[in-house]
Amino acid sequence: AHVITHYHRTIDKVTERFLGKRQIGTTGRGIGPTYADKINRVGIRIQDIFDENILRQKVEAALDQKNHLLVKVFNRRAIDADEVVESLLSFADRLRPMVADTGLEIHRALERGETVLFEAGQATMLDVDHGTYPFVTSSSATAGGAATGSGIGPGKLERIIGIVKAYTTRVGAGPFPTELFDESGEFLRANGFEFGTTTGRPRRCGWYDAPIARYTARVNGVTDFVLTKLDVLTGLSTIPVCVAYEVDGVRVDEVPVNQSDFHHAKPVYEEFPGWTEDITGARTFEDLPKNARDYVLAVEAMSGARISAIGVGPGRDAIVVRHDLLGAS
Structure with a gap:
């Protein structure tokens, strides 16, 4: 699971405004930039919040590029890495009991014969691959996304x-x-x-x-x-x-x-x-x-x-x- 940070929300809003008439209609909640970081392999994951050294390294690496974008392209102030790190660390204790190997948990539930329901948060026409691109969300909102998102094989659906x-x-x-x-x-x-x-x-x-x-x-x-x-x-x-x-x-x-x-x-x-x-x-x-x-x-x-x-x-x-x-x- 990837973390939506303050800088993702900021970049979402300024990028959407910058597009003018070509706006996609995002919610401004930072979803798209977070997925982009995931694909670019500079994303912050939940597990990083539990290791301050790794978290700091990853936030600083992400902001190296993003601050250039914010300052030089969008004329905004740079985002301070320390502020982001401290904010994310403040959630660690609250999140720790909620984090588990969810793929394994679901697999075991299926082995016990329990009913497992996956719920999509977006519609098919908003799927990043099969929807009305570029006017889409940033993830796989179709049924196949249940397998990739959960770690359960598609044959289980x-x-x-x-x-x-x-x-x-x-x-x-x-x-x-x-x-x-x-x-x-x-x-x-x-x-x-x-x-x-x-x-x-x-x-x-x-x-x-x-x-x-x-x-x-x-x-x-x-x-x-x-x-x-x-x-x-x-x-x-x-x-x-x-x-x-x-x-x-x-x-x-x-x-x-x-x-x-x-x-x-x-x-x-x-x-x-x-x-x-x-x-x-x-x-x-x-x-x-x-x-x-x-x-x-x-x-x-x-x-x-x-x-x-x-x-x-x-x-x-x-x-x-x-x-x-x-x-x-």
Whole structure:
């Protein structure tokens, strides 16, 4: 595990501002620069905090280059290595009991027959390899990242559960073919309370994008989708779903592999009738109104994997389960 330091956050913010109109839309929390240091092999790891001499050497080596960047390129003051070291050392006692060989712990849990759940913190289109680069996070947010991040072999992953909203959202810059700039977008944002978890930024909202769902199913090996926030669509007379794109006058049925084509992709919509009934009390698929059921079945047929559960409200129990998510596939 790598440590986000004060200088990572500083460089994140000044670099993003420096980009101007080409900003990526980072959170400013120092995530990208920390991953960059990891790949450049000048990162600070948790274990370094427990050895002051090694920590000091590594911080000084990292700041040798970064202070030149801050002072000469961004006209900022240099960061003092001693301040960084003292700050990191102050966490040592608190962190020591939390640090273990987690790969071994997980392996032993699996050997005991326990259920282990890995949770991704970002979406597929933000994956550094398979997302809308460069408008992505700095890590592997797809299912394969569970193996590399945990130290567990990929053969141990039995179920891959994809979480997909009944519409589409995004925080930060990057291509978004179904993005809405009208009252429909405001409807989704207001009803779905679409504001960034980390930053509180208003999320960009758009209609369900079936090609992206199929791409997600393929890249992750999704066995089950959980369709969330179906209740947010209640009250719409018709609900458009993106079934393909038009790129330079040509219909394209899958997410374009070329980034420029994806930027210029225009959605091809199919419209489905909406519903007005309150669905937040539904607990079985049959409880949903026919138009809601038809919508779920339609997007399921387009999305590359079965929809095993449906979120119908903000409560933990506001869910319709169609297939067991923890049992055998």
